[in-house]
Amino acid sequence: MPLSRWIIAVALGLIVATSGQAQEQAQPGEGQPDEQQEPASSYPLPFPVEIVEDEAAADARQRSEEEARQREIEDLAAQQGMNDATRAMNAATQDMRDYALYSTILVGVGTVLLFVTLFLTWQANKAARDAVEVTREIGEAQVRAYPIFQIKEVLISNTDEFGNVVVSFRGKVKNTGTTPAYGLGFRIEITKVSGQAHGETNADGLGMFDTGTSLSTLAAEQEVNQKLERRMEADIEKVRSGQEGFRLTYVLTYIDVFGKKQTSPIVSGTTGIDQDAGKIIFMPDILTGHDEEED
Incomplete structure (x- = not known):
């Protein structure tokens, strides 16, 4: 008989045997009417499964996770730095605007004061020239011929x-x-x-x-x-x-x-x-x- 047929016969035998045991367990005994009926079928208890992985893969995975966390930390730090830089730039722009306004006002005031100073200087020079001219005329009038x-x-x-x-x-x-x-x-x-x-x-x-x-x-x-x-x-x-x-x-x-x-x-x-x-x-x-x- 070929080997495949033997394997099939063994499998069928195991199936029949298992089926008979299941039926006996399912029927209750006649002499024990007060006992609690057992479940129709029972399942095996679960047991923990531990997945064992290669040490090199574990190290690589740990490094990858650490690098991912580090990147997240760096990204958060970069975003915080960009936010701080943006606020600093806004503050600097505001200060520059204020300083430009103050500088414009001071330049305007300085220009006005410069023109006032030039006018007063011109008036002082004119008065000095007039005084010199009057003095000269008086001196000439005192000594010239009449x-x-x-x-x-x-x-x-x-x-x-x-x-x-x-x-x-x-x-x-x-x-x-x-x-x-x-x-x-x-x-x-x-x-x-x-x-x-x-x-x-x-x-x-x-x-x-x-x-x-x-x-x-x-x-x-x-x-x-x-x-x-x-x-x-x-x-x-x-x-x-x-x-x-x-x-x-x-x-x-x-x-x-x-x-x-x-x-x-x-x-x-x-x-x-x-x-x-x-x-x-x-x-x-x-x-x-x-x-x-x-x-």
Whole structure:
């Protein structure tokens, strides 16, 4: 008989035997009616199973778990660090914004103060320059020349064949300053008037002309004789009686020791008759000007 058939026969025998035992255990005994009926089938008790693994695999698994835990710890630490860094960056950005605002305010205030300082410095320099200029002008005014012309007499010459007379105002030019006057000259205007007309006269706009008389140098306190004359159409008898007269306006021009062109006060006056002396005199009006520097 082949081996396979023997194996099948043995298996069937075991199955039948096991089945019979199970039926006997399942039927209760007749002489024991009060005993508790046993379960139809019984199961074997469980027993612990221990899985034995290779030591190298266990070490590898433990290392893997430790590495996984370490990675988790490192990931948590990295996330915490990133959170801390983000908060720090936000705080730094806020501080930078505040510092930028403060810096802008301070720069604005500093700029305003700088402009104020520059303005005050400019004002101080201007005041200093003005003070120096005033001091210089005062110093020059104290030492420069001051020439004046004092008329002593008025002469009327006889008429010529055309009925003209020569009017001559004679006097002295004196330098009352402390330094010389250079290139001294006169600008005059002589007009005929009716009677003895007096009043305040300003030479602006009048037909003044240069006499052509010029003194090269007039030292301090020096006096020189000078005359201003002009040929005029007039009746000499009416002039001598005071019915007609002549009006003179003159200005002295000169250069001071500082090389600046100067003019003396404007002097105007009219001829008249001195009843006591019985002669023609010059009667000046109010002085209307002062020594000025020419442009």
